[in-house]
Amino acid sequence: MKxxxxxxxxxxxxxxxxxxxxxxxxxxxxxxxxxxEGYEVVVERSGKRIIRNSAFAAVGCHIVDSxxxxxxxxxxxxxxxxxxxxKPARLKNTHIYFAHAYKKQNGxxxxxxxxxxGDGNLxxxxxxxxxxxxxxxxxxxxxxxxxxxxxxxxxxxxxxDVRYLDNGLLPFNNAALLNKTIKNTGFSGNKPKVLxxxxxxxxxxxxxxxxxxxxxxxxxxxxxKTRHIDRAALLNHDILINCAYIKNKVPAFLRRQDLxxxxxxxxVADVSCDPFSxxxxxxxxxxxxxxxxxxxxxxxADSQKTIDIIAIDNLPSLLPREASEEFAELLLPYLMTLxxxxxxxxxxxxxxxxxxxxxxxEYDRQELPAIHAAE
Numbered sequence: 001m002k003x004x005x006x007x008x009x010x011x012x013x014x015x016x017x018x019x020x021x022x023x024x025x026x027x028x029x030x031x032x033x034x035x036x037e038g039y040e041v042v043v044e045r046s047g048k049r050i051i052r053n054s055a056f057a058a059v060g061c062h063i064v065d066s067x068x069x070x071x072x073x074x075x076x077x078x079x080x081x082x083x084x085x086x087k088p089a090r091l092k093n094t095h096i097y098f099a100h101a102y103k104k105q106n107g108x109x110x111x112x113x114x115x116x117x118g119d120g121n122l123x124x125x126x127x128x129x130x131x132x133x134x135x136x137x138x139x140x141x142x143x144x145x146x147x148x149x150x151x152x153x154x155x156x157x158x159x160x161d162v163r164y165l166d167n168g169l170l171p172f173n174n175a176a177l178l179n180k181t182i183k184n185t186g187f188s189g190n191k192p193k194v195l196x197x198x199x200x201x202x203x204x205x206x207x208x209x210x211x212x213x214x215x216x217x218x219x220x221x222x223x224x225k226t227r228h229i230d231r232a233a234l235l236n237h238d239i240l241i242n243c244a245y246i247k248n249k250v251p252a253f254l255r256r257q258d259l260x261x262x263x264x265x266x267x268v269a270d271v272s273c274d275p276f277s278x279x280x281x282x283x284x285x286x287x288x289x290x291x292x293x294x295x296x297x298x299x300x301a302d303s304q305k306t307i308d309i310i311a312i313d314n315l316p317s318l319l320p321r322e323a324s325e326e327f328a329e330l331l332l333p334y335l336m337t338l339x340x341x342x343x344x345x346x347x348x349x350x351x352x353x354x355x356x357x358x359x360x361x362e363y364d365r366q367e368l369p370a371i372h373a374a375e
Contacts, residue, residue, distance in 0.1 A: 009339045010076045013056075015044040015066040017085045020291050022050045022171055022320035023138075023327070025081055025096075025125075030332040032059035037336055042076070044068060050320040069093070077338060081125075082314060084111075090118030099124045102357045105276040112361045115354075127353035128334060128346050134245075135346055136330045139202025141316040141323040142271050143243050147196075147207035148178055149294060149310050150239050150269035151214060154192050155185035157266065157308075165294040165310075171318050178319065182214055191215045193264075195237040197226060197253060198244035203271050207241045226281075229253060235263040243271045246279045253281045259300025259307060269310040288313045 011034060013026050028051065031041045043056040044066045057063050069078045070088055080097040091114045099122055101108040115122055128136050149165065156163040164185060172178040194211050198204045199220030211218050219237065226244065229251055234240065235258060242253060254268070274280050275287055284298045288311050295308045316323035334346055341347035 009038060010040040010042060010073070011335060011338065012042040012069050012072050012076050012078050013044060013061075014069045014078055014080045015046040015049070016080060016082055018082050018314070019048070021082050021314060021317050022048050023081055023314075023317050023324045024049050024051055024320075025079055025324075025328055025331055026335070027051060027324065027328045028055040028059045028061075030328055030335070031056055031061050033332065034335060035060050039335075039339070042072075050324055079335075088118075089114055091115045091120035092118040094121040094123060096123045096125060098126055100126070100274075100276075102127065102353060103274070103277040103279055105274070108357075109361055109364065112358055116358060116361070121351075122354045123347060123350040124353060125331075125350075127350045129349045130346050136327065136334065137202055138316040138323055138327050139204075139243075140206040140326060141319050143201075143203030143206030143208075143241070144175070144210050145178075145206075145315040145318050146203070146243075146269040146271035146310065146312070147194075147210050147241050148182060149312075149315075150194075150241060150267050151182055151192065151211065151216065152185050153295065153308060153310065154239055154267045155182070155188065158188040158190050159185070161185070161187060169291040169294055169312075169318060171320055173321075175319060175322055179210075179213070182210075186214070191217060192238035193217045193219070193236070194239045194241065195219045195221065195234060196241045196243060197221045198242065198272070201243055201245060203243040204241075207243055207269075207271065211241075226250060226253065231258050234258075235260075235265050237265055238267065240265060240268045241271060242268070242282055244281065245272065246274065246277075246281055249279055250281055252283055254284060256284060256298075257301045259298070259305040260302070261300075261305050263305060265307055267308050267310070271315065273311045273313045273315075275311060282309070285309050285311060291318075 034041050041061045043061045043063055045053050045063060046066060053063055072093060074092045076093055078093045078095045082098060101111050125136055152164050194216045196204055196207050196218060199208055200222055208218055270282050273288060275285055285296060289296055294312060295310045297306050298309055299306050337344040
């Protein structure tokens, strides 16, 4: 672990590696506040970020080329959202982003090895917590957007119309345009019966709001309902929205053998979207869907019943402005404390999670050769 007192209080906002990622974890107003607090803020040029480069320059940020974080001084803190490119092989900086690496997801070992090789550090946003509760998330707009896509798709299926999702997705300029799109697909006049698991969380609340605003009949489940799944009740809904945040293995919410011809369920939006983890509560699919192909068709055990699953792992980027505004506001107070982060329990929780993940990686590295030798 690097001593945070050695940092020069520079926060470097990188351009996102993923081509479809338009969100930003930092807004110009927040950058100005950080500068006033004594931080230097560096922003990489981006042609896709929802906020223009000039807006950051106007408040005093230093604008640099995209991807130049690789050559940043090692004490610089690199801020982003989604995955890093596969190079460099050694990561020497402290990075803040959603790494999706602590539950042994695909590529977790290689990623953590890169941090270990470069003596770098990872403060994963997902593990910024206080009293065991996450403090920063895109949850509300993820649930809102996932439910919206499920409703659009179900409306199209009911009307027998051309399916909106078949043409791929582009970001919506605002939530009003998204809601107009939903209304334009509701030709059949039917209203779905919708089950939302994890309805009391941030993403669940977003899903509930948009479904209710369009007249859906909404059933809300929390942890008490998922300890012992009432599968008949679950399957007696048209749409399932999974917004549950899963930390440990739980009974599967939906299994292939549950998909029978006489069941009602036809559309699933897995907002939590963790297909690469053994904790996945909807083990019907093993890869995410994308903006180009937003859903995948899954068959039941007898191959007669099929459902469509939407599993996009950057849903809020389809509403990049609203999502960025909410998220940046939540994150900013913690960016302010980075220069003294060893005294902030939110950052120490994130650091502890990284240290435990690295320890697990090291254990696996030592155990695997022994296991193979014994075979």
